[in-house]
Amino acid sequence: MTRRKDAVACAAPDADSAGRPLAIICGGGSFPAAVAEAAAGRGRRPVMFALKGWADPKLVEQHAHHWIAVGQLGRFFRLAKAEHCREVVIIGTLLRPPLSQIRLDWRAIRLMPRIARSFGGGDNRLLSAVADMIEDGGVRVIGVEEVAPEIIVPEGALGRHQPSARDRADIARALEVIAALAPFDIGQAAIVAGNHVLAVEAAEGTDNMLARVADLRRQGRVATPRGVGVLVKAPKRGQDRRIDLPAIGRQTAENVAGAGLAGLAVAAGSTIIAQATDVAAAADRAGIFVVGVREDAPR
Amino acid sequence: MTRRKDAVACAAPDADSAGRPLAIICGGGSFPAAVAEAAAGRGRRPVMFALKGWADPKLVEQHAHHWIAVGQLGRFFRLAKAEHCREVVIIGTLLRPPLSQIRLDWRAIRLMPRIARSFGGGDNRLLSAVADMIEDGGVRVIGVEEVAPEIIVPEGALGRHQPSARDRADIARALEVIAALAPFDIGQAAIVAGNHVLAVEAAEGTDNMLARVADLRRQGRVATPRGVGVLVKAPKRGQDRRIDLPAIGRQTAENVAGAGLAGLAVAAGSTIIAQATDVAAAADRAGIFVVGVREDAPR
Structure with a gap:
């Protein structure tokens, strides 16, 4: 995997996009607000498309916003056009919704065969198909690093602590586990201790997986x-x-410490982080490392 | 993978081993007792080597028995010799013990470099190294199917319910996940629903993983x-x-039903089952299937 070719070019506002409105499809958590602020800081007007049931009203209502249900693709296109948005970022937690919470409009129903085909895979395949449909509708789906590079984890340690040689061996092992699971569209995370794989993440989420390892430790296992x-x-x-880059925040660092681990490593250049200085401070207090690593680093 | 070549030959007692005592190194759960009864039924005298902290006193004390700690390899060899045991079965749950619970005798300490090398891997590598050391000491480690074929799951459905075509596709997907994790010495189990991988087992155990999926379902996830x-x-x-074949029991079937799944598939010929008729009855009551499948079945 090569480093993102556009990481430098995008740190400066793009002459073409500066000043233009930016649609932000907002899942849960604080990342949509962070992206909106970063976009505003670069002179773009954020327009929040807040997903009902996921987006945080307090955060999205600080900007121009519209509430939409998952499945209202036609409504999204109408509103995006009215707001003159030609680019969209999809950001925030969006756990696979129960079917009962999905509202399909006519545009989505016309696309149902494509949606149905992609529903048979993991979350990534589904979201990727949705992103393709949005692009086919004339709105470009852009990565968060293009509009908010400051919330992407860079290479190297974020706090005071550094991984040891043993930690680096465990990091390499965990990256191998994640790579082995790539064909199954799961496994953004794994926990390895002393070369022993303790946990692999599938549908449960990272905090849940860390709580499990904390439990196993309490049980002497x-x-x-x-x-x-x-x-x-x-x-x-x-x-x-x-879409759907892995994300970490202060809670992640605290839960890593709670599980009795030495630290936390993420893919540099493709992991989003909420309030990096808070995360670094929490890691320093807990005595753990937080490090951005190259996924293609020699093993 | 071919079917076990010895499945038929071992259904009848081996002329050479009939009447000879059989050492059984006993972890937790009911399987050691089931193996002891099966061996006794074939005219062999079971001698239980009950692992302190794991073996169930009520079950092992029904047979000739000795208590040993993990790490007392010299003691095992002395007692096995005194009891004229030339073969041993290792059976029962033996979660990776905390170092504090291990008692090393001189024999084990002499073998420490080998043990230490194998401790850096998963449980299978560690147990496999221990089995090799036991064989080097002159006691043959034999598989449970050689002495108790009646506790091995055969091919086909155990109860009334059969997997559907969709279930078979999910079974194939889960077998692929397990195969992908083989290099990491984890992953005896996975849960797949509608082609979506919900959970992968690492150190937590199957019941724990099923409880997690039941939780995710309650949370609408x-x-x-x-x-x-x-x-x-x-x-x-x-x-x-x-050593260390996967195992199922009535509780597994009940937990599969509790997680809202259609059923449970295990590798035919290499999965041990406690009281198969109880498991089949529990599965029938819960409306789920329990099926033994060929791992090398066409996908």
Whole structure:
């Protein structure tokens, strides 16, 4: 995997896009607001398309916004056109919705065969198909690093602590586990301690997986002592980077410490982070490392 | 993978071993007692080597028995010799022990470099190294199917319910996930629903993984309806079949139903089952299937 070719070009506002409105399809959590602020800081007007049931009203209502249900693709296109948005970022947590919460409009129903085909896979395949449909409708889906590079984890340690040689071996092992699961559209994260794979993430989410390892440790079922082991998060190989990049925040760092691990490694250049300085401070307090690593680093 | 060549030959007692005592290194659960009864039924005298902290006193004390700690390899050899045991079965749950619970005798300490090398991997590598050391000491480690074929799951449905075509596709997908994780010495089990991988087992154990999926369903985070999805258990490819075969029991079937899945598939010929008729009855009551499948079945 090569580093993003556009990382430098996009740090400066794009002459073509500066001043233009930017649609933001908002899932849960604080990232949609962070992207909106970053976009506004670059002179773009954010227009929030808040997903009912996921987006945080307090955050989206600080900007121009519209509420939409998952499945209202026609409504999205009408509103995006009215707001003169030609680009959209999809951001925030959006766990696979129960079918009962989906509202299909006519545009979505016409696209149902495509949606149905993509529903048979993992989340990435589904979201990727949705992104393609949005692009076919004339709105370009762009990655968060194009509009908010400041919320992307860079290479190197974020706080004071550094991974040891043993931690680096565990990081390499976890990256291999994640790579092995890429064909199954799961596995953005794994926990390895002393070369032993303790946990693999599928549908449960990272915090849930960390809580499980904390439980196993309380039950005396983790052979390695506290301070050994790593959580690694990385996008699946072949993942559509317009959407669904792995994310970390202060809670992640605190939960890594709670699980008795040495630290947390994420794919540099393709992991989003909420308030990096808060995360670094929490990691320093807890005595753990947080590090951005190259996924293609020699193993 | 071919079917076990010895499945038929071992249904009848081996002329050489009939009447000879059989050492059984006993972890937790009811399987050690089931193996002891099966061996006794074939005219062999079971001698239980009950692992302190794991073996169930009520069950092992019904036979000739000795208590040993994990790590007392010299003690095992002395007692096995005194009891004229030339073969041993290792059976029962033996979660990776905390270092504090291990008692090393001189024999084990002499073998420490080998043990230490194998501790860096998963459970299978560790147990496999222990089995090799026991064989080097002159006691043959034999698979449970050689002495108790009646507790091995055969091919086909155990109860009344059969997997549908969709269930079979989910079973194939889960077998692929398990195969992909073989190099990491984890992943005897995975849960797939509607082609979506919901959970992968690492250190937490199958019941824990099923409870997680039941939780995800309660939280509305499983998109497929109740009655869709399968738990699949299979030995890792390359797994040492003398030890640590996957196991199921009535509780597994009940937990599969509790997680809202359609059923449970295991590798025929290499999965042990406690009281198969009880499991079949529990599955029938819960409306789920339990099926033994060929791992090398066409996908």
